[in-house]
Amino acid sequence: MIRTYKEALEWIHGRLRLGIKPGLQRMEWLMDKLGHPERLVRAIHVAGTNGKGSTVSYLRHILQAAGYSVGTFTSPYVEQFNERISVNGNPIRDKEIVELVQVIQPLAEELEKTELGAPTEFEVITAMMLYYFGKKNIQDVVLIEAGLGGRFDSTNVIYPLLSIITNISYDHMNFLGETLEKIAFEKAGIIKSGVPVITAANQPEAWAVISEKAKSLKAKTYRLEEDFFIVHHESTEDGEHFSMETIFSQYPDLKITMFGEHQVQNAALAVMAAEYLRMCYSFLIEKEHIYEGIEKAKWIGRFERVSNKPLIIIDGAHNAAGIHSLVNTVRSHYPNKDVHVLFAALADKPLEQMIPPLAEIAKTITFTSFDFPRAASPEQLAALCNHPHKATTDDWKGWVKEKKKQKRSDDLFLITGSLYFIAEVRKLLM
Template structure:
């Protein structure tokens, strides 16, 4: 019996030792033991290399503006573990986590004794989320992010009202495959029979995989750049302006406060989802809800400005496609400023390409590391740099502190890299800014 939140989190994290196990058999077994809660949830399923969290956030804000109760399941977390399971942006309570663990723990222990093997941490969290939304805190709609890939992801036990694949890029290739087609095949595994699919995938070879899967599943496909059109008007100091059109709706002069051309694309996918839910699922979402939700949408750790004096921005770009979007956003909004970049990464990423892209906009490069089993050392990361002049810190707190103390008034200090690092660095910068 679990008595405290701390005990509950400790038990969940103790399952990390079982690693990543692709496959849905354990999920299906546990959910059947719990009465198949996943069958009682109306949901939207999101996959993609980048942009899942932002697209989900735009959807949540627009649905909330229309006064719907929206559940979300996301990963990883930035501030607290609880935010992975949230309702209207409010993380699940500590006591509810403890109650959920007491509900699923006997099932997990029973599974451990079967020939299916032990449940992983992510499988357990997914089961908890599905049980929570079905039995403990029912919502009008739940937005569920895949954790990794799609076909064998733990979330792929659901039958959604709508499916979204944001984009395809080079990430987790040791698990998903080393070509865009292979990665797209894994993501397309979430497409269900007769369930419409919205996608922002741009590469022809990946898009063909999505199209083939949609045809096989007899699912209507809505593609960004085809059925979904977006015209980006301007990058302004406070955000982006654009026009959106689809077979269902056209909205002119829309505004989002999250910066970057990629955010315009994410917003377009979310808008298409709203149009579909309105037309086919009877969700009452008016233009005023659309405009309000888009303008207010905010996602921590995604080109987030933590401070203005000095200017400190944090962004969880952790693969080549994410870095490319980050570089384009900096060019669009801060081309006149001096850019100081602090970068850290996991060792299994495409580091030559990522470092090379960052150095095209950086006036000063700082390499560091953090405590994580897959993190690369600062020295090894800096070896991927072509610059003669660069700064190397094995202690990331020292790197941030020294840099912030040396910034000029109009400098932009950009911290980027692994999302695991961003979670830690964000707390440190916020605390340091408050002290000043």
């Protein structure tokens, strides 16, 4: 019997060796054994390539401003494991993690003996979350972020009030497919019969797949720039200002403190979702809750300014679309800075698409690695870069400590790449 928090985490993380197993049969088996807690969760399901966590944060803050108690399920974590399952932004306690593992572990061991095989780490964590929010600590609403894809994702055992698909881009192609159509097909797998879908998917080929799936299930769609609109956007020193029109209302002069055009789109998805909950599910959400909520929202590790003198920004841009958004944000907010990049990534990412855009904005670019099984070596990364001022280092902590001593006001130190790497950097800097 697991009795301590350390033992609980070791057991959960020990399941990483089982890798990723697509399919919902193991989750359905676990839900049945647990008395179907997923049926008791009033959920909103969020899938997409990028922006899931930020969209969840915007919507959570809106709902909290309106007085609702909100559970969230997000991944990966940045500061501590417990933040994956949170209530009103507060990670659940160590004791609760232990209690959840004590419930799930015997079932996981029983499941391992069946023809379905052992549940993976993500399946175990998802089962813990659904049991927690379905049986132990029922919330007004739970925002559930899909892990990988959607169709066969462990979270797809829920039947939500609303589905949100943030965007479609290239990531996890070894699991989701090599084309936008195939990736969109997997993400659209979260769409349920009669459950409305809000999306910012803008590529015609991706939208065609999502639209067709929604139509076949009689799920009403609300698409950014077709059913709701960003009508004015301006980048400012403290974030982004924009106005918005939905089919229900108008929102002039909205403000967010997260940086980048992509964050404006994420915030717009959250506003549209809040509007739908107000109009169609009688949630008591007023305009002032929307304004207050999106301005308060933060998402650590995403274009996060962790030092002003010198200026250091960390950003978990872990795929090609993330890098594209990061580069655009740097250009719009810091066009006159000398950008010095530190980059580390996982070897299975599309590195040849990620590194050249970063090199375009960099005065210098340094490649490094970190303690993670799939991390690329500095030399692997540097081989994909033609920048005249590129370098490699095995001591990223030394690089960060040295740059912290710099005082030139023209410099911007941009640390980016894998979210796992950013979590380590953030620990050091904060």
